[in-house]
Amino acid sequence: MTTAIATLRRQVRAYPVFATWLMFLGVMLLVGLVSAAAVLWVGLDVTNLSNRVPWGLWITVDLSAIALGAGAFSLSTIVYIFRVKSFAPIARMAVFVGFVGYTSAMLALVMDIGRPDRFWHPMVYWNVHSVLWEVTMCVIFYSAVLVFELAPAVLESEAVVKRFPRGPQIAHVMHRFTPVVSVVGLGLSLLHQSSLGATYGVLAARPLWFKPTLPVMFIVSAVAAGSTFTLALTVFYENVIGKRQISSKLRGHIAMFAGLMMLAYLYLKLWDFLATFYYSHLPARVEANTLLESTTPYGTTFWWLEIVLGALIPAIILLTPALRRQDLWVLLGGFLAVGGVIANRWNVTLSGLVVPMDWSPGAAQLFSVQPYTPSLAEWGVAIGVLGYALTMFTLGLRFLPLFNHEAHGEH
Amino acid sequence: MAEEKFLTRREFITALTAIGGSAAVAIALSEIEPLAELIQRELALELPEVRREVAHARGKARHHWAMLIDLRKCIGCQYCVYACQAVNNVPDDMRWNVYIPEVTQTGVPFHMTRPCMHCQDAPCTAVCPTRATWVRDDGIVIMDYSLCIGCRYCQVACPYEARTFNWKAREGDSGYQAEWGAAEVEPRPRGVAEKCTFCVHRIDRGLAQGLVPGEDRPATPACVNICPVEARVFGDLNDPNSRISRLIDELPTFRLREDLGTEPNVYYVPPEGMTL
Numbered sequence: 001m002t003t004a005i006a007t008l009r010r011q012v013r014a015y016p017v018f019a020t021w022l023m024f025l026g027v028m029l030l031v032g033l034v035s036a037a038a039v040l041w042v043g044l045d046v047t048n049l050s051n052r053v054p055w056g057l058w059i060t061v062d063l064s065a066i067a068l069g070a071g072a073f074s075l076s077t078i079v080y081i082f083r084v085k086s087f088a089p090i091a092r093m094a095v096f097v098g099f100v101g102y103t104s105a106m107l108a109l110v111m112d113i114g115r116p117d118r119f120w121h122p123m124v125y126w127n128v129h130s131v132l133w134e135v136t137m138c139v140i141f142y143s144a145v146l147v148f149e150l151a152p153a154v155l156e157s158e159a160v161v162k163r164f165p166r167g168p169q170i171a172h173v174m175h176r177f178t179p180v181v182s183v184v185g186l187g188l189s190l191l192h193q194s195s196l197g198a199t200y201g202v203l204a205a206r207p208l209w210f211k212p213t214l215p216v217m218f219i220v221s222a223v224a225a226g227s228t229f230t231l232a233l234t235v236f237y238e239n240v241i242g243k244r245q246i247s248s249k250l251r252g253h254i255a256m257f258a259g260l261m262m263l264a265y266l267y268l269k270l271w272d273f274l275a276t277f278y279y280s281h282l283p284a285r286v287e288a289n290t291l292l293e294s295t296t297p298y299g300t301t302f303w304w305l306e307i308v309l310g311a312l313i314p315a316i317i318l319l320t321p322a323l324r325r326q327d328l329w330v331l332l333g334g335f336l337a338v339g340g341v342i343a344n345r346w347n348v349t350l351s352g353l354v355v356p357m358d359w360s361p362g363a364a365q366l367f368s369v370q371p372y373t374p375s376l377a378e379w380g381v382a383i384g385v386l387g388y389a390l391t392m393f394t395l396g397l398r399f400l401p402l403f404n405h406e407a408h409g410e411h
Numbered sequence: 412m413a414e415e416k417f418l419t420r421r422e423f424i425t426a427l428t429a430i431g432g433s434a435a436v437a438i439a440l441s442e443i444e445p446l447a448e449l450i451q452r453e454l455a456l457e458l459p460e461v462r463r464e465v466a467h468a469r470g471k472a473r474h475h476w477a478m479l480i481d482l483r484k485c486i487g488c489q490y491c492v493y494a495c496q497a498v499n500n501v502p503d504d505m506r507w508n509v510y511i512p513e514v515t516q517t518g519v520p521f522h523m524t525r526p527c528m529h530c531q532d533a534p535c536t537a538v539c540p541t542r543a544t545w546v547r548d549d550g551i552v553i554m555d556y557s558l559c560i561g562c563r564y565c566q567v568a569c570p571y572e573a574r575t576f577n578w579k580a581r582e583g584d585s586g587y588q589a590e591w592g593a594a595e596v597e598p599r600p601r602g603v604a605e606k607c608t609f610c611v612h613r614i615d616r617g618l619a620q621g622l623v624p625g626e627d628r629p630a631t632p633a634c635v636n637i638c639p640v641e642a643r644v645f646g647d648l649n650d651p652n653s654r655i656s657r658l659i660d661e662l663p664t665f666r667l668r669e670d671l672g673t674e675p676n677v678y679y680v681p682p683e684g685m686t687l
Binding site: 042043044045047049051052054055081082083084112113114115118119121122125126127129130131132133135136183199202203204205206353357359360361362363364366 | 422425426429433505511512513514515516518521523525534537538539540541542543558559560561562563564566567568569570571572574575576577578579580601602603604665667668671672679681685
């Protein structure tokens with residue numbers, strides 16, 4: 001015991017920055033655990049959610065985490081299905097980011113549902129007409145795909161090989177199935193990344209949501225922001241260890257891909273706005289928007305956080321060779337893209353919910369905008385989920401061979 | 412270093428073949444008998460008209476329960492709300508049956524109440540990921556509380572805000588029970604959604620005893636029984652001689668948000684001074 005403490009003390013002295021970081025993560029996880037305990041013990045009453053606004057911060061966390069994990073299927077598809085070998089060095093990192101994103105999302109979801117003990121019900125009691133059922137099934141299956149795709153990295157890691165020398169051999173066999181698994185992963189991702197948008201898009205009673213563009217905008221924004229995030233995280237890691245992991249040419253290619261996706265997203269956003277607000281004036285939609293503009297900051301955050309800071313500037317950074325060559329710009333682009341996707345998921349969720357539905361035949365102004373600010377417990381759980389994600393990134397990048405694995409045979 | 416090609420011809424052709432092959436497999440699969448049949452059935456069932464026709468053809472739909480709320484008669488006493496709270500054991504901070512004071516377009520006040528609409532094409536049942544809620548053949552939308560995972564998508568999807576969620580565990584009885592009647596159903600557990608059931612327990616038990624829901628009081632929803640001015644009428648739309656069928660034939664009626672195509676089973680008679 002005393003030797004362990006002595007070792008720990010020596011380690012902390014030797015790596016003060018890393019030790020501080022781990023302590024920071026520990027605090028985040030602790031905050032998360034305490035909040036989660038409160039939610040499980042008392043129930044969702046500890047949230048500021050209500051019957052009018054039943055979804056809030058956690059759904060935003062969940063949607064954002066899944067969107068940011070989309071780099072996994074996008075970049076895997078490029079490598080394994082379109083066989084663009086130059087992208088191979090990023091594939092494993094992308095899959096890892098996806099794994100962390102999806103597991104974070106599932107953590108947030110389990111906290112969000114009223115009966116976490118029944119999380120498995122959708123798998124048994126199918127309702128094939130429910131978008132949410134489709135999302136649930138796809139997310140579960142896709143998480144299995146991610147585990148399969150990530151397994152070789154774990155099997156090849158130093159710690160595993162030391163105790164289990166046959167690990168790399170199994171990894172090699174598994175790796176040969178990767179292209180097939182990638183096809184399955186692509187199908188599942190195309191389905192649920194879009195249908196998360198459809199979750200909102202199919203609800204005819206909510207004029208701000210009811211449109212066919214939502215599913216498409218969800219997946220395109222996820223591919224754009226997810227790929228940018230994977231790239232930015234890689235560049236960040238390169239700076240932490242002081243060593244390049246991907247060639248500058250590959251970095252350029254990924255940035256180009258993400259940037260073009262960002263442009264495609266902006267194009268969709270533009271036409272979504274033009275078609276639903278500028279060139280047409282559906283009374284319910286105009287009314288809802290006027291209400292939002294006058295009572296909430298969603299209009300401002302839409303234009304500034306989602307469009308300008310969250311998509312336009314990242315697109316410019318990613319598509320300008322002089323900028324994307326510099327680490328700071330890539331990191332800034334990644335940061336902005338992540339912020340943009342989170343702002344978008346928040347705005348989509350809340351703008352649709354806080355606008356009241358007027359079902360009464362009368363003319364009285366009975367239904368007012370329902371304000372929502374997350375409660376302390378909600379923030380606590382969100383911080384805990386973020387802490388989990390950061391811990392996973394730290395451990396994964398420290399212990400898993402996420403980049404230098406070309407020796408183990410690409411195709 | 413030589414410029415590496417982004418996509419070689421071979422890669423491009425492989426990718427095209429892969430996409431084409433997947434499409435071919437998908438098409439081939441959809442031709443296989445059981446799958447084709449499933450697809451066909453699913454597509455057909457999507458249409459509410461077809462679904463209703465199928466239900467009728469099978470002779471399942473012996474009854475079709477509906478409610479009429481006469482807004483000309485309602486005096487806003489809220490007895491229907493209180494009776495509902497008591498009989499259905501609804502916590503005091505939740506409402507299955509809602510009362511709101513309203514005005515017509517010309518400013519004439521009237522009293523609006525809203526139970527669950529029991530839509531025939533109910534958005535809440537379509538979105539439920541676990542089949543915890545569905546439209547019965549007799550038109551009633553009910554829930555199985557033991558299947559609900561508490562995702563609250565039904566709340567988000569319902570255009571009428573007819574669903575409430577159990578944010579906390581139940582403490583004690585409803586404050587309305589002493590005065591407005593004994594609880595007839597179990598309280599719901601924490602973490603599940605719930606809604607008006609048209610007092611389905613009374614209907615089912617009443618039918619088993621040979622009673623006629625809407626005419627015999629023990630088989631009629633609590634809110635209908637308690638109404639001092641008979642503003643609420645309940646009955647079987649499949650029976651052309653039921654009181655509700657005759658009233659709907661005679662009176663001008665409307666349903667809430669008919670534009671959404673949800674086909675509610677709650678009909679309203681407009682208040683004086685309201686144009687439809």
